[in-house]
Amino acid sequence: MTTPQPPQDEGTPVSVKIRERLLAARKRFHANDNIADYLQPGELELLLDEVEQKMQGVLDSMVIDTTNDHNTDNTARRVAKMYLKEVFAGRYVKPPVLTEFPNAEHLNELMIVGPITVRSACSHHLVPVIGKLWIGVMPNEHTNVIGLSKYARLAEWVMSRPQIQEEAVIQLADLIQKKTHPDGLALVMQASHYCMAWRGVKDMDSKMLNSVMRGVFLKDPNLRREFLSLIPFKD
Numbered sequence: 671m672t673t674p675q676p677p678q679d680e681g682t683p684v685s686v687k688i689r690e691r692l693l694a695a696r697k698r699f700h701a702n703d704n705i706a707d708y709l710q711p712g713e714l715e716l717l718l719d720e721v722e723q724k725m726q727g728v729l730d731s732m733v734i735d736t737t738n739d740h741n742t743d744n745t746a747r748r749v750a751k752m753y754l755k756e757v758f759a760g761r762y763v764k765p766p767v768l769t770e771f772p773n774a775e776h777l778n779e780l781m782i783v784g785p786i787t788v789r790s791a792c793s794h795h796l797v798p799v800i801g802k803l804w805i806g807v808m809p810n811e812h813t814n815v816i817g818l819s820k821y822a823r824l825a826e827w828v829m830s831r832p833q834i835q836e837e838a839v840i841q842l843a844d845l846i847q848k849k850t851h852p853d854g855l856a857l858v859m860q861a862s863h864y865c866m867a868w869r870g871v872k873d874m875d876s877k878m879l880n881s882v883m884r885g886v887f888l889k890d891p892n893l894r895r896e897f898l899s900l901i902p903f904k905d
Contacts (some may be wrong), residue, residue: 704761704763725750758831765824797864829843
């Protein structure tokens with residue numbers, strides 16, 4: 671079955687149409703924003719074609735012979751698909767569907783989910799940011815309970831965009847807070863940044879560690895210490 675294609679104005683790139691919708695709605699479209707609500711059916715495939723053409727221009731400008739080099743003759747398409755449908759898919763798809771349950775048993779003890787493997791990319795150079803994430807939740811009787819795997823799905827949706835780590839953790843915390851309404855929420859992320867390891871200073875060992883504390887985790891130092899003591903950080 672072929673994907674229905676939206677009608678096209680002659681000569682107008684689909685990226686221009688999407689951008690115009692975003693501007694008309696006064697919607698921000700930074701690298702780490704989700705714009706799925708502003709794409710019409712079939713436009714992601716058209717955007718894929720457009721990015722492929724632009725990526726081919728990049729390869730041509732780098733003087734790479736994609737016509738005679740069998741290793742790169744389809745690289746432009748592969749890279750376009752990787753960006754739009756894999757590593758940056760969190761920009762173009764709607765959030766994962768979550769089944770939420772009431773806290774029928776009135777759970778009110780610390781719960782920790784992790785380590786969740788995090789795969790993202792630095793928005794400065796579009797190179798990988800890879801690490802681990804831990805989520806601490808202090809529920810109350812009004813908290814919505816979601817399955818453990820759903821925390822990983824939410825993390826993947828947020829992280830699959832060009833990011834900086836400090837903003838990504840805040841963005842994910844805001845989303846989980848909105849979905850579950852706990853008394854307290856704590857996130858800790860530890861990641862290697864390939865903008866340091868692969869280029870620049872080429873430091874293969876350094877990692878970035880940051881945290882977000884909300885609610886009782888912010889107010890109760892004992893609870894905060896308990897949470898941090900239970901996370902198996904690696905040097």
